Amino acid sequence: MYAITVEDLVKKFGDFTAVNNLSFNIESGEVFGLLGPNGAGKTTTISMLSTMLKPTSGNASVNGFDIRTNEDDVRKSIGIVFQDQSLDEELTAYENMDFHGRLYRIPKNVRQKKIIELLELVELDDKKDNLVKTYSGGMRRRLEIARGLLHEPKVLFLDEPTLGLDPQTRNHLWDYIEKLNKEKGITIILTTHYMEEADKLCHRVAIVDRGQIIALDTSEKLKNDIGGDVITIVSQQKDDLYSIIRSLSEIKSIEVHDNFITIGLQNAEKHVAKIVTMASENGITIESLSIHKPTLEDVFLHFTGRTIREEEASTKDKMRMMMKGRR
Numbered sequence: 001m002y003a004i005t006v007e008d009l010v011k012k013f014g015d016f017t018a019v020n021n022l023s024f025n026i027e028s029g030e031v032f033g034l035l036g037p038n039g040a041g042k043t044t045t046i047s048m049l050s051t052m053l054k055p056t057s058g059n060a061s062v063n064g065f066d067i068r069t070n071e072d073d074v075r076k077s078i079g080i081v082f083q084d085q086s087l088d089e090e091l092t093a094y095e096n097m098d099f100h101g102r103l104y105r106i107p108k109n110v111r112q113k114k115i116i117e118l119l120e121l122v123e124l125d126d127k128k129d130n131l132v133k134t135y136s137g138g139m140r141r142r143l144e145i146a147r148g149l150l151h152e153p154k155v156l157f158l159d160e161p162t163l164g165l166d167p168q169t170r171n172h173l174w175d176y177i178e179k180l181n182k183e184k185g186i187t188i189i190l191t192t193h194y195m196e197e198a199d200k201l202c203h204r205v206a207i208v209d210r211g212q213i214i215a216l217d218t219s220e221k222l223k224n225d226i227g228g229d230v231i232t233i234v235s236q237q238k239d240d241l242y243s244i245i246r247s248l249s250e251i252k253s254i255e256v257h258d259n260f261i262t263i264g265l266q267n268a269e270k271h272v273a274k275i276v277t278m279a280s281e282n283g284i285t286i287e288s289l290s291i292h293k294p295t296l297e298d299v300f301l302h303f304t305g306r307t308i309r310e311e312e313a314s315t316k317d318k319m320r321m322m323m324k325g326r327r
């Protein structure tokens, strides 16, 4: 059974198309990732699915409810944790949860029990009476996730759940997200520009670029399609090198980029000497050469010819954290 169906979904802001004809389905109980660089249209997509934004055209349903005509039922059946923090710093964790539970009109006795159970799940029960302003970034994010689950949604939307968190806290949060999915069977749709996050957490990944899905499958399958290993060669004479080695039968894929070539092939270490010899015999200088197992970055590069621009992403992280610090 599908928790989410999306058909030809489009969102335009004036002349600009932020989401361009997306179609995909998410199985009930799946952890599904939208992976892509900043501005790819990930947040816009989940904003439409959570009924915070109206689509320009197309159809989608969440838990069987139409996002255009059945907004209230969609909202009641989902939990949302968006990028911008929405906790009340001057309240305790328990009070933040309680306030949310009242908004959803959860009866007091059920509410009290559920709050403790969820705070235990994210291991914040012993800090429940501390003010949120004393919490670390990771604790706040855990609390937001617990709060998003209070009304027992079947589907949870997480927009960049670990944005700006340090690697250790990020790992920790991944464990909670996995636990939620396994223990509670909640369908999770998350957006991320961290490839390791999509790789680690998601059963299937949709790689999004410029408003479109450019690849969708399990991370394993996406990476296997590139070839068993990837050789990256930096050379000023990349075009010459390309023409010399392109017809080697062991090469599964070969692409020329700005100042380097990527080659997908099985058992790279067996063939690398031959490639270097061919280069040298033809007077081609290799500046550097590396071999690695394919990552989702390679998949992105393969489909778009660009990298996911981690640098740009991390600059944006820093800006966001600075803005949060100022509040």
Ligand SMILES: Nc1ncnc2c1ncn2[C@@H]1O[C@H](COP(=O)(O)OP(=O)(O)OP(=O)(O)O)[C@@H](O)[C@H]1O
Binding pocket: 013, 016, 018, 036, 037, 038, 039, 040, 041, 042, 043, 044, 045, 160, 191
């Ligand atoms: N309200 C809006 N008005 C005009 N343009 C918008 C609006 N919201 C988003 N956009 C544009 O739509 C594009 C997609 O934005 P979106 O936030 O969905 O990207 P994203 O993949 O989630 O990236 P990020 O992680 O940076 O949020 C961007 O170019 C953004 O500038």
